Amino acid sequence: MIIAIDGPAASGKSTAARSLAKRLGITFLDTGAMYRAVTLDVLRRDVDPTDAAACTAVAEAIEISFDVEGRILIGGAPGEPEVRSEAVNRRVSEVAAHSGVRRAMVAVQRRIGEQASAGASGDLRGVVAEGRDMTSVVFPDADLKVFLVASPRERARRRAEEEGHPERAAEYEADLARRDEYDSTREDSPLVEVEGALRLETDELTPEQVLQRLIEEVEALRG
Ligand code: CDP
Secondary structure (H helix, E strand, C coil): EEEEEEEECCCHHHHHHHHHHHHHHCCEEEEHHHHHHHHHHHHHHHCCCCCCCHHHHHHHHHEECCCCCCCEEECEEEEECCHHHHHHHHCCCCHCCHHHHHHHCCCCCCHHHHHCCCCCCCCCCCEEEEEHHHHHHHHHCEEEEEEEEHHHHHHHHHHHHCCCCHHHHHHHHHHHHHHHHHHCCCCCCCCCCCCCEEEEEEEHHHHHHHHHHHHHHHHHCCC
């Protein structure tokens, strides 16, 4: 089973996808972490984030994998917390907009999706993949497609809280708005709400309620 979840920055995709994957006992795929890992590598190597060819070379060479909890590994070493740093936040959307970078990452994402879905056992197999183009480009035939949204203010509040800086919500709101604009207007694989996706507005929902809604959808699918 492939479950694809998209939505703007800090809309709660990771939390929802991670908890859903855990509940179903299937793979969790955080594709944002992959673009963050490429960006981290670009910055570490002093590559110019606007240089498409150089960023593509980094994306083609990087060795990305995930630990059992779904946390990103770069060359086998933990990518957290550096992949969430402000330096990465500032440049990730530019790096992720290069088609060559996307081509390299999408190939890895599809491979992970295939591996997670393969197998003949009666157990549920599959992946919960979250990002910006899971429903539109990477897994257009997903069994379940979800578009998670929350108001800019609520998303900034949550992200600031998550980072341990509740007083900096306004700054976070500006960063999220800038990335949303960039991610929605780029040429290759912009963030879009596809037809047929379940739209979930989460301002008034707790993470547990979001999970519950998603579980209901999966149960309806499985009959
Ligand atoms: O967690 P947050 O919403 O802040 O961001 P993320 O999901 O970690 O994604 C970071 C950035 O990676 C996004 O702002 C996009 O520029 C890019 N991204 C993308 O282009 N395609 C994806 N499938 C996932 C992320």
